[in-house]
Amino acid sequence: MATWLTTFSYWLLIQSFVITIILLPLSHLLVSYLPLYLFNYRSHDSPSRYLLFITLFIPFTIIFLLITDLSHIVILLFFVWFSVLLGFIDHQTGYLPDLLVYPLLVLALLFHAMQSNEQLLLAIYGALVSYLIFWFIYGFFKLAIKRRGLAQGDIKLVAAYGAWLGVYILPYLMLLSACLGLLNYILLWIKIRYKPDKIAFGPALASAGIGLMLIKYFKEDWLIKIIL
Template identity: 35%
Template sequence: MAFLDQNPEIGYPLVAGLGLLVGSFLNVVILRLPKRMEWQWKRDSREMLGEPELYDPPPPGIVVERSHCPHCGHQLNWYENIPVFSWLALRGKCRSCRAPISVQYPAVELLTMLLVLASVWTFGFGWQGFGAALLSCYLVALAGIDLRTQLLPDSLTLPLLWLGLIAAVENLYHGPKAALLGAIAGYVSLWTVWWGYKQFTGKDGMGHGDFKLLAALGAWCGLAGVLPIILVSSLVGAVIGGAWLLFKGRERATPIPFGPFLAIAGWLVFMWGDPMISWYRNLAGF
């Protein structure tokens, strides 16, 4: 790590390449994890209800099974699976059936690369930079899954929460007390909003995964970061969500996933929370 700090001309290209590779893996997580979850839910439900077993082969795994075209099943060769470059070389189409390949693939890869680079640029090549990059990758996966399915899997939010608390034990970004109080405040604040909305309307205003994601972000950003995350995510959600509803011609009651807005706000506050708070205080005059 010290070598990379002293030789950034080597460190940054290395991190950029690693970010692209991790982004390629995150695409697999975004696309396959919800299907695996749904398959497991159906299997557990049949078992609880005492229904007979059905032939229902599991969807492709996240780690073992090779990448393939979702249209024709063509398994990708290594040269068809190079992040970003393969998509450009194939002109966004499957080499076998010529079906279009979603722009999600290069977009997630490039986004992950940029966030990982920003992490080491801000915190260096040590443990702080590694932790920031890890948080960034988790948030990309969670935002992508929530955008596609309106799910925030416990298998991602809960490990992210524990990793934030573990980092606080070593005072990587702040102390254990700030992390624990941040996690509690993050969960309770959104749970309170959900409970109040439920009492008045009889409907769920948001999913429980949002509570857990904000709790995880509270562990990483500390107690002082929870309120800015809520404010920024609400502002971003109002602007982007409103524009999306207008563009799609949807009604205001159309459900919109809140996880991506929490992820954006959480990442911004984690990276530059102190300057943001100082700027706001100066602007407000206190």
């Protein structure tokens, strides 16, 4: 697999920039109006175009710089795009639309089916195991403290990332997303000066999912081998 030094090219950077610019207006439109269409949620704050651009451009650039297989590039671009949209929408509304979660799961199965039947089987196992684990956590919180520790949308999104990452990386997804969720909680607490009743877990899941997917794909690098 290629490395940063051998594949760095301004042309690849330009491709990433162009794709991001093309998707930015549609992404902003979806983040702004999907909540209204699906959940009848009216937001008074428009999502930041600059933040949306950055969260798309950085992973897009990594994909363009390090992947040569066109079909893998296309699928991973959609993976990142859907993940970013889900993170923004959940941050705004507290909901994760099935309209984006289910295609993310289908893309995972398609991506692994293109590689081998074994990879497809691991993806299916990853989705099932992650769904069952987080469903158990959901039920535990509901029975023990009479509150939902997770929303059902979170469980479906975890299943989608379980399909992408496989069973073996699932613990890393749980740990990293929990740490990012805790960090988000602390920052929100500092910002509003009192403990928030709940926070959206989708942005933490999306960030962890994107990061770990890219790490998994490029884990032949010696530094990433140390991490995983």
